[in-house]
Amino acid sequence: MVKKYSASQINKLTNYMRGVCLTAITLAGSGHPGGSLSIMDVVAALYLNLANHDPKNPKWDKRDRIIFSAGHKAPALYTGLGISGYFPIEEIATLRKFASKFQGHPHQLKLAGVEASTGSLGQGLSIGVGMAIKAKLEKEKHYVYVIVGDGECDEGQIWEAVMEAHHYSLDNLIVFVDRNHLQIDGPTEKVMKLTPLEDKFKAFGFQTYNIDGHNVEKIIATVNKAKKTKGKPIAIICQTIKGKGVSFMENLAGWHGKAPSEAQLSAALKELKVENQIDVEKYKKIANDFQKKADKKNNQTVPKFKKNYIWNSQPIMKAVMEPTRAGFGKALEETGDDKRVVVLGSDISDSVKVTDFYKKNPERQNRFFSMGIAEQSTTCVAAGLAREGMIPVVSTYGVFISQRNADQMRTTVCYGNLNVFFAGAHGGISVGPDGPTHQSLEEISVVGILPNMTLVAPCDSIETKKASKYLLLKVNGPKYVRFAREATPVVTNEETPFVFGEANIYRFRKETPNFFDAFEIYKAHDYKNENEDLTIIACGPELPEALKAAWILKKEKGVETRVINMHTIKPLDKKTIIRTAKETKKIITAEEHQKGGLGNLVAGAIMEAGINKQSKMAMVGVEDRFGETGQPWELIYAFGLSGEHIASRAISLLRAS
Numbered sequence: 001m002v003k004k005y006s007a008s009q010i011n012k013l014t015n016y017m018r019g020v021c022l023t024a025i026t027l028a029g030s031g032h033p034g035g036s037l038s039i040m041d042v043v044a045a046l047y048l049n050l051a052n053h054d055p056k057n058p059k060w061d062k063r064d065r066i067i068f069s070a071g072h073k074a075p076a077l078y079t080g081l082g083i084s085g086y087f088p089i090e091e092i093a094t095l096r097k098f099a100s101k102f103q104g105h106p107h108q109l110k111l112a113g114v115e116a117s118t119g120s121l122g123q124g125l126s127i128g129v130g131m132a133i134k135a136k137l138e139k140e141k142h143y144v145y146v147i148v149g150d151g152e153c154d155e156g157q158i159w160e161a162v163m164e165a166h167h168y169s170l171d172n173l174i175v176f177v178d179r180n181h182l183q184i185d186g187p188t189e190k191v192m193k194l195t196p197l198e199d200k201f202k203a204f205g206f207q208t209y210n211i212d213g214h215n216v217e218k219i220i221a222t223v224n225k226a227k228k229t230k231g232k233p234i235a236i237i238c239q240t241i242k243g244k245g246v247s248f249m250e251n252l253a254g255w256h257g258k259a260p261s262e263a264q265l266s267a268a269l270k271e272l273k274v275e276n277q278i279d280v281e282k283y284k285k286i287a288n289d290f291q292k293k294a295d296k297k298n299n300q301t302v303p304k305f306k307k308n309y310i311w312n313s314q315p316i317m318k319a320v321m322e323p324t325r326a327g328f329g330k331a332l333e334e335t336g337d338d339k340r341v342v343v344l345g346s347d348i349s350d351s352v353k354v355t356d357f358y359k360k361n362p363e364r365q366n367r368f369f370s371m372g373i374a375e376q377s378t379t380c381v382a383a384g385l386a387r388e389g390m391i392p393v394v395s396t397y398g399v400f401i402s403q404r405n406a407d408q409m410r411t412t413v414c415y416g417n418l419n420v421f422f423a424g425a426h427g428g429i430s431v432g433p434d435g436p437t438h439q440s441l442e443e444i445s446v447v448g449i450l451p452n453m454t455l456v457a458p459c460d461s462i463e464t465k466k467a468s469k470y471l472l473l474k475v476n477g478p479k480y481v482r483f484a485r486e487a488t489p490v491v492t493n494e495e496t497p498f499v500f501g502e503a504n505i506y507r508f509r510k511e512t513p514n515f516f517d518a519f520e521i522y523k524a525h526d527y528k529n530e531n532e533d534l535t536i537i538a539c540g541p542e543l544p545e546a547l548k549a550a551w552i553l554k555k556e557k558g559v560e561t562r563v564i565n566m567h568t569i570k571p572l573d574k575k576t577i578i579r580t581a582k583e584t585k586k587i588i589t590a591e592e593h594q595k596g597g598l599g600n601l602v603a604g605a606i607m608e609a610g611i612n613k614q615s616k617m618a619m620v621g622v623e624d625r626f627g628e629t630g631q632p633w634e635l636i637y638a639f640g641l642s643g644e645h646i647a648s649r650a651i652s653l654l655r656a657s
């Protein structure tokens with residue numbers, strides 16, 4: 001069993017815990033300090049006093065369960081586990097490093113003590129309901145504690161779980177709401193009104209408390225009192241301060257998901273008076289050693305060529321890098337004067353660039369509606385707006401906009417053939433350190449399969465702008481654009497044709513100072529066969545990787561490659577696929593997506609055309625697995641999605657034929 005600490009002993013540890021948590025986030029270079037610091041006193045009270053648990057036996061069946069429904073507060077969870085002895089606390093220094101057990105969001109299969117894998121907000125309370133029901137069923141005496149954010153309470157599923165908890169009289173379920181009054185887009189009351197939050201829980205049949213969430217004595221006393229409640233679940237609204245303990249972070253939404261610099265960390269450790277308790281150099285060494293091992297392992301899997309083809313590592317073929325999401329923002333800026341366009345915010349507005357709709361045009365703000373964190377309802381609100389003749393834009397991370405609301409998208413939007421524009425940001429593994437919960441790898445399959453839907457995965461920021469403008473104003477019906485987070489090479493310019501539904505063909509001609517100039521680009525139907533050795537068909541930012549492969553293949557092996565930019569996934573340009581299969585016979589598909597999203601569509605087109613016997617195919621994509629926490633380019637290489645990997649796959653395909 002874990003050692004129990006008194007409130008006054010805990011009070012001596014909370015600053016240290018805050019310091020450890022911030023050190024880990026600083027070394028990771030990303031993470032969520034604001035909400036991790038606001039919940040830290042509750043975490044300390046839970047792990048060091050209230051909960052019965054055993055770090056030596058994390059699966060002990062009588063343990064109390066602690067669920068972080070707000071998975072982005074993972075650094076606080078890891079600190080809680082570390083301080084109570086699940087691992088030497090300095091190990092937290094590997095937070096967000098490639099394949100670390102300290103993933104960007106908690107993963108129950110990676111780290112002992114994590115009760116639930118979370119990161120998609122609004123789901124953890126339901127998991128807690130399930131665990132509490134099981135405990136009741138078996139007359140087990142343990143408690144289930146769930147930590148939710150206040151912004152997270154925007155999610156309808158929270159209130160479904162709340163009703164279930166009441167319906168089943170789960171007096172073994174204790175919910176802590178981290179009431180710090182801020183979420184990503186700003187104050188909770190501006191993003192989506194939550195008050196009167198305590199009354200809401202009460203009205204739903206909860207026993208409620210409203211306390212100072214930084215007062216450890218009060219937290220412990222309240223839980224002990226709450227445990228006497230019979231027949232009702234318990235909600236403790238903890239009034240907290242986002243960024244608590246570090247003056248330059250306190251009450252600032254900007255510190256939601258941003259790592260401090262090393263100088264800021266040292267100022268924070270001083271303010272917390274723990275600079276002598278935390279040996280930052282020791283943490284750094286642990287982090288660096290871990291990273292070195294990961295680099296060594298990953299390097300072994302990268303195909304070797306005579307030259308180094310990492311982007312911009314040679315004095316020639318320099319690529320301009322820009323995130324595709326920037327193009328989406330520009331499209332909204334340029335088309336936003338159309339009074340039918342309305343934009344729905346999902347509490348991640350700056351990151352997905354929907355704020356570009358009104359940033360330079362403040363008069364448009366009356367057509368921007370903050371919907372809070374409520375992807376399902378937002379999708380149907382958009383449907384209602386579309387039914388009334390508006391053109392609503394719904395945008396958040398691809399995972400939440402393609403799968404969280406999949407039924408709403410299918411049955412309300414697509415079935416009704418409504419003119420809703422979905423913009424799925426953060427597509428692909430290159431989302432990086434936030435980890436698998438935030439890396440969208442399935443949209444082509446789950447969205448592309450929907451009747452009436454159109455789907456475009458543009459290759460760079462400029463094409464994202466063109467595609468978004470076209471979808472927004474020219475396509476009448478459900479439409480989806482998939483774009484990414486990381487800066488990737490710009491491989492089109494304003495003159496490059498973008499014809500919805502018709503692929504572009506790229507041919508590498510010669511090495512040039514700029515990567516873009518090395519290629520000629522054609523609309524597919526203008527292109528004359530050059531009897532190339534093979535074709536690579538790619539979409540999204542995997543296109544530049546395919547172009548890099550064409551360069552490598554020519555330079556190192558004398559192989560001629562046709563590269564097809566299949567920007568429009570639906571409707572698919574089958575004509576170009578069939579033609580290329582006939583002309584080059586060998587095809588590789590490349591996608592930053594579960595393998596087969598694009599690949600199976602291409603294979604299907606070839607099979608249906610009956611030319612499969614003469615064709616040879618290989619697919620590059622994520623091999624039926626979830627992503628990992630890591631740096632964007634590290635992941636591209638580790639998951640075999642780089643131009644070098646595509647080139648190597650091409651060489652094997654050519655050898656095999």
Ligand SMILES: Cc1ncc(C[n+]2csc(CCOP(=O)(O)OP(=O)(O)O)c2C)c(N)n1
Nearest residue numbers: 035119120121149150151152182183184347
């Ligand atoms: C379903 C879902 N939608 C959006 C996000 C992106 N996101 C991460 S944290 C966050 C804000 C959460 O606010 P709150 O619950 O108040 O947490 P805190 O401010 O305490 O960190 C959002 C929108 C997500 N992780 N999951």
